[in-house]
Every structure is written in structure tokens, then in C-alpha cells.
Amino acid sequence: MPGNAIEIEGLRKTYAGGQEALKGIDLAVPAGSIFGLLGPNGAGKSTLINILAGLVIKTAGRVRIWGFDQDVNPRQSRAAIGVMPQEPNMDPFFTPRGTLDTQAGLYGVPKAERRTEEILEMIGLTDKGDAYARSLSGGMRRRLLLGKALVHRPHVLVLDEPTAGVDIELRQMLWANVRRLNEEEGLTVILTTHYLEEAQEMCDEIAIIDKGELIVRDRTEALLSRLDGKTLVILPEGEAPDFAPPPGVTLERRRDGALALGYSRSETSAAEVLDAVRAAGITPRDVRSEEPNLEDVFLSLTGDRRKAG
Ligand SMILES: Nc1ncnc2c1ncn2[C@@H]1O[C@H](COP(=O)(O)OP(=O)(O)O)[C@@H](O)[C@H]1O
Ligand SMILES: [Mg+2]
Structure with a gap:
């Protein structure tokens, strides 16, 4: 196990329109931690997460995931991470069971090693396993997105605003799962949230970014004791x-x-x-x-x- 689950150096992203979303971020996320990435709207959180997920191409900088350089070992670095994106993208004609199975296939998980049923159980969708995704409630879709992020047993789980606009029950279910995965399986978790109380309660360490720059990174208690x-x-x-x-x-x-x-x-x-x-x-x-x-x-x-x- 590497000391750091994620290592980011000099990360920059300038979008095609000229928008500088990340202006040179250095950040290390210790393996085994629950790490909070906070910042106001437009700070660059989703850009950073989408770069980790391989969904956005960085302009400059270095990203290592579980010790694998994204540019040198793209396959290994991708296999080490599972991302629950902020914007749900889901095929409405797939069922939860089919979605999880297809996702596992995309990651090359052999049939015998797939854990579709275990994940359905964990996200509480066993009885909806064969329903069309379009018939699921917003909360159920979110749960399915969490499940999708876990099919290949990643070392690092990234959640982008997982609880924005969801009810209390789903929030608790989500956090209970995240805690359990962190404690029992040693999963490293990176999350962004608007709910600072939530971050304070959940995260061992926190980084705050603003306007594409890292403004602070510290253990949660240390950050609080600064005031x-x-x-x-x-x-x-x-x-x-x-x-x-x-x-x-x-x-x-x-x-x-x-x-x-x-x-x-x-x-x-x-x-x-x-x-x-x-x-x-x-x-x-x-x-x-x-x-x-x-x-x-x-x-x-x-x-x-x-x-x-
Ligand atoms: N696909 C895109 N094209 C152009 N600009 C973008 C794109 N995505 C995000 N941005 C801009 O980059 C900045 C950071 O956005 P984002 O990473 O979504 O921030 P956050 O997730 O912290 O709210 C914002 O100014 C946003 O408008
Ligand atoms: Mg965002």
C-alpha cells in the first residue's frame, strides 16, 4: 500500500473557452483516509475530480493514483479509482443489475469475480435489480451511481457532492456505507460537499480550494483549532x-x-x-x-x- 493514495503536482486546467479552472494544485491524499475537498461553487472541485476520473484532460501537471502515474500507467491508475460523478450519466434502458454488470465488464472484472448482488444489497436496490433505470427515483439513481463506482474494487473512492439535494435517509445510508468501506476495507475516500457540518464530521483531513488554487490543507481538528x-x-x-x-x-x-x-x-x-x-x-x-x-x-x-x- 502506498503512503499516499493520490499525489497531485502542479495540476492545471484551462478549458477550451480560456477558463482557468485549476491554477497549479499540489495535493497529497494519505491512503486510508477520508479526505474532504471543499470550496465555493466554481472553485474547481469537480474539475479536479474529473481529472482523477479520467473524464477531463489536464492542461499540465502530474497525477499519481495509488502510485501509478496517470500518463505512464493509465490502465492501472484508472483501475485504482472509482468515481461517483456530480452529474449522473446513466442509460435509462438499463436495469441496476445490468448497469453494474456492464460496468464490471468495462473494467475487465471476470464474471466469477463480479459482486453485482453484493453491491445491489449494499445500496439497497436488490428488489429493484431488474427495473429500468428510468423508473428509479432520484435517490435510487444516486445509490446506483455509488454502486457503479465500486464494481472493480477500487482502492480510492471519489464522491462529488454525493448528498447535494438528497433526503436525510439517503444521506445517512450513504455515509454509513462510506464509513464501513473505509473502516473494514481500508478504502480511501475523497469527497466534496457543500455541507460543512458533514465534512467536519466525516473527514480526517480537509483541503479548501478557491478560484482554482489550494488555500489550505490540514487535519480537520488542526484546521478548527486555527480559529x-x-x-x-x-x-x-x-x-x-x-x-x-x-x-x-x-x-x-x-x-x-x-x-x-x-x-x-x-x-x-x-x-x-x-x-x-x-x-x-x-x-x-x-x-x-x-x-x-x-x-x-x-x-x-x-x-x-x-x-x-
Ligand atoms: N466543461 C467546461 N468548460 C468550460 N468551463 C468549465 C467547464 N467545467 C467547468 N468550467 C468552469 O471551471 C470552473 C470550475 O468549475 P468546477 O470544477 O465545476 O467547480 P466546482 O465543482 O468547485 O463548483 C468554473 O468557473 C466553471 O465555470
Ligand atoms: Mg462541482
Whole structure:
């Protein structure tokens, strides 16, 4: 097993119309991880993923998938990856069983080694196995696309906005499958999503791209801890008296009577905030802290760039 499932160097894509979708991306995705590729609309996420999938031809740069250079070993690098694209492309006259079987054939999986039934079971389409694809609901088509990406037992699974516009049930089913494949089969997973909460929960590591450039890449916790702002929420014993927060600390009274004290970690410690509360004659009945979330990180990074132009 290579250390990195994917290695990208100096990746550029300029579309025929002159649109520079990727402006030189360097990125490594560790094998065995669940990796989130985030960024605003038009950032270049799908372009990058479609290059990995072999659906878009790169303008410049190097891509290695599972150690195989896309240009030197195209067949091996293609066999190592399975992609669930953002735009579903599906033959409406195929059945799910037929779709999976044909896809396996395209990848040269011998009949005896195909796992059509196992995949149908996993994506919950066993009883729809022989229905025409055009009769499937949107959610079922998505599930079939996931199944298609897995027929050749790839090392790397790439999901482009798999949960955009799908219901909660399908989302949970999708993530449960992704987690299980990652944990039990060691599958490396790369996903893009608009739902930052989802990325925060699912991904070990995250890269954010914006306007074709990589702006940050880090472990999810490390990314979250970059933000300096923190909030201590104190539920007082009884009614809280008037309280002027110390300098550098903001106070917001919540509806449930809690005091939310905002401070920056580099300037103030939680102990100082608590001391000030006690000094004001407030006895905390309950204390909890609110961490910054990925949305805050995202806005602070992409927002700053927008302001800068
Ligand atoms: N086939 C294409 N031809 C020309 N421009 C494209 C094509 N696909 C995407 N683009 C442009 O490239 C940029 C990145 O798009 P995309 O990779 O789809 O971003 P994302 O998936 O992050 O929303 C956008 O400006 C988009 O308009
Ligand atoms: Mg996209």
C-alpha cells in the first residue's frame, strides 16, 4: 500500500473557452483516509475530480493514483479509482443489475469475480435489480451511481457532492456505507460537499480550494483549532446579576438564562473568564464551551481572500 493514495503536482486546467479552472494544485491524499475537498461553487472541485476520473484532460501537471502515474500507467491508475460523478450519466434502458454488470465488464472484472448482488444489497436496490433505470427515483439513481463506482474494487473512492439535494435517509445510508468501506476495507475516500457540518464530521483531513488554487490543507481538528475565537457558555445558579465582562470578552445573554462569553484564546484564558464570573457573584451551575466550526474556518479563509480581491 502506498503512503499516499493520490499525489497531485502542479495540476492545471484551462478549458477550451480560456477558463482557468485549476491554477497549479499540489495535493497529497494519505491512503486510508477520508479526505474532504471543499470550496465555493466554481472553485474547481469537480474539475479536479474529473481529472482523477479520467473524464477531463489536464492542461499540465502530474497525477499519481495509488502510485501509478496517470500518463505512464493509465490502465492501472484508472483501475485504482472509482468515481461517483456530480452529474449522473446513466442509460435509462438499463436495469441496476445490468448497469453494474456492464460496468464490471468495462473494467475487465471476470464474471466469477463480479459482486453485482453484493453491491445491489449494499445500496439497497436488490428488489429493484431488474427495473429500468428510468423508473428509479432520484435517490435510487444516486445509490446506483455509488454502486457503479465500486464494481472493480477500487482502492480510492471519489464522491462529488454525493448528498447535494438528497433526503436525510439517503444521506445517512450513504455515509454509513462510506464509513464501513473505509473502516473494514481500508478504502480511501475523497469527497466534496457543500455541507460543512458533514465534512467536519466525516473527514480526517480537509483541503479548501478557491478560484482554482489550494488555500489550505490540514487535519480537520488542526484546521478548527486555527480559529482563535472561543465561547464559554455559563448557566448560572438562579438569576444572574448585572455583569460587566472583562476587557476583550463579549457577553451575550441566551434565552435559557445562560451567559455566552466570547473571547480570543490568544489573549484570554478560560480560567480568567471564569474568575471574572465568580468575582461578579455568579455561581456557575453548568459550563460548556463552544468551539469554532468548519463554517467559521471556511468563511475566514475564503472571505479574507474575497475582501482582498
Ligand atoms: N466543461 C467546461 N468548460 C468550460 N468551463 C468549465 C467547464 N467545467 C467547468 N468550467 C468552469 O471551471 C470552473 C470550475 O468549475 P468546477 O470544477 O465545476 O467547480 P466546482 O465543482 O468547485 O463548483 C468554473 O468557473 C466553471 O465555470
Ligand atoms: Mg462541482
